[in-house]
Amino acid sequence: MKTTDTPASVPAESGAPVTKVDVPVGPPAKEKKEGKVLNVFSHGMLILWAFMVVLPLLWAVMTSFKDDSSIFSSPWALPDKLHFDNWARAWTDANMSDYFLNTILVVGGSLIGTLVLGSMAAYVLARFDFPGNRFIYYLFIGGMSFPIMLALVPLFYVVNNMGLLNTIHGLILVYIAYSLPFTVFFLTAFFRTLPASVAEAAFVDGASHSRTFFQIMLPMAKPGLISVGIFNFLGQWNQYMLPTVLNTDPDKRVLTQGLVQLAASQGYKGDWSGLFAGLVMAMLPVLAAYIVFQRQVVQGLTAGALK
16 A cells, blocks of 8 residues: 655664755845845835825815915915815805716616626626627627727717707616626626536526526626726716717716816816815715725636636
């Protein structure tokens, strides 16, 4: 019978040749020094990049609490006092409250629709083989590479003929169609990494396809849903081209349109402090969403590498 036990060492007899054992030698000092230099260089670049990203954000927040004269006389100095009236003026006089509400309705509805429809399509493409499976999958991938600029004119006429121009629900449907290709591409790869044995066990127990998807597979795909949801939220919240073409009603403008309108009016009123206050208002939800869900975003991006 073979064993994997290592035999005990037997002391060499007198006069017997002794075998030399090679002792592992650590890396040379030169390699250690090069590793330290590379580590310092990479950390330095990360610190520089963080400084370049954070500094404009902090400057915008600081400027939103200044008055107009301080913005031009001492742009890098701290405000003499906190002018909260800038935020109140931007919220009421500049109609940022209406733009904020419209944006929440549009982005909230489109985000829910994108995740529901995208996850259902991705699950079918990832788990079931049928004629045309790969064609539909590559069709979604092709939608990611299609420039939205080329579709603006026909899209305008299609939305207008359907009676959805200058409506909230029309903009929601366009946002869903715009975000579906990336969502299906991302979630298809994620659903392929989930264990198929769980779904097979549910089928054996008598669960239907819809029940297996909504009660078993969809909760397991939570990291991927959060990751793709954050990316879609960022893209839809900052979307400007589509609402500018399809939403010309002043009462239904979103935040990006409102900020452009507020910036255009500065040439006549000079309310720069109100402009920076409105800019920070539009920026805070995006920062808050990423800070809250940053761990889930990283987990969703790395989950596909581990199976």
